[in-house]
Amino acid sequence: MPDFSSQAIILRTVDYGDSDKIVTLFTSGYGKVAVIAKGAKKSIKRFGGTLELFSFVDVVWSRGQRKGLPILKEATVIKPFDRIRTDIFKTAYASYWSELIYKWMEAGQRHYSSFELLSHALCCLDKDEIDDDVLSIFFQAKFLAFCGFSPNLERCSLCQKPLDNFSGKSVGFSFKKGGIVCSECLTKKGNISFSRGTLKQLLWMFNAPLDKALRIRFSKESKEEGIRFIETFVTYCFDKEFKSLKFLRDIRN
Ligand SMILES: [Zn+2]
Structure with a gap:
């Protein structure tokens, strides 16, 4: 199975079964992609803290089995955006922007301008240099x-x-x-x-x-x-x- 790699922002994560997570990524190269992170729920070691919401990451995934979701193989955090997750207003704004992207984007539809917009906005939100509203x-x-x-x-x-x-x-x-x-x-x-x-x-x-x-x-x-x-x-x-x-x-x- 060929591998794919891209920069991505983590839009959504949902527990799946006893040990896995389904992670929806907004990638720069392939648009919105849902992948399965095997062992991410059970083992803290498997993906460490790389799958936190809104994190800016480098990811590698493979196409997976015929009917199954693509499989996440590697994730490396580039920008953790920790500040966003420790402030309730910042978390609320990041969640709202992510939901807009999540609901509007078709899976696999590349849209680099939106990716750039979301990553730029999250960066500013994390730095706290501009009023959140x-x-x-x-x-x-x-x-x-x-x-x-x-x-x-x-x-x-x-x-x-x-x-x-x-x-x-x-x-x-x-x-x-x-x-x-x-x-x-x-x-x-x-x-x-x-x-x-x-x-x-x-x-x-x-x-x-x-x-x-x-x-x-x-x-x-x-x-x-x-x-x-x-x-x-x-x-x-x-x-x-x-x-x-x-x-x-x-x-x-
Ligand atoms: Zn008029």
């Missing part, structure tokens, strides 16, 4: 763009009026239209509104390249508005319940 707005903005769900934040989704010609301090947003709406077109049903300041910051998050997007400073109000908006929009776009998002919201309260 701002980091999560950034992650979701880039992730939505990769999935083809970027909202229209530049002109009214109904009458096409450009943002610069909008009146008033706040701007409406229609989930159904996937974009902003001017005050003349705004109806209360199914819409929300946020301040122009929040909108400017969101625009920057969506449009700036990966290395520049995180230089932005959010005010407390904009951060709260921004995070509320983007989490609701993600749930709307994917039409899914994210368990980890519910947990995140619970611990925030």
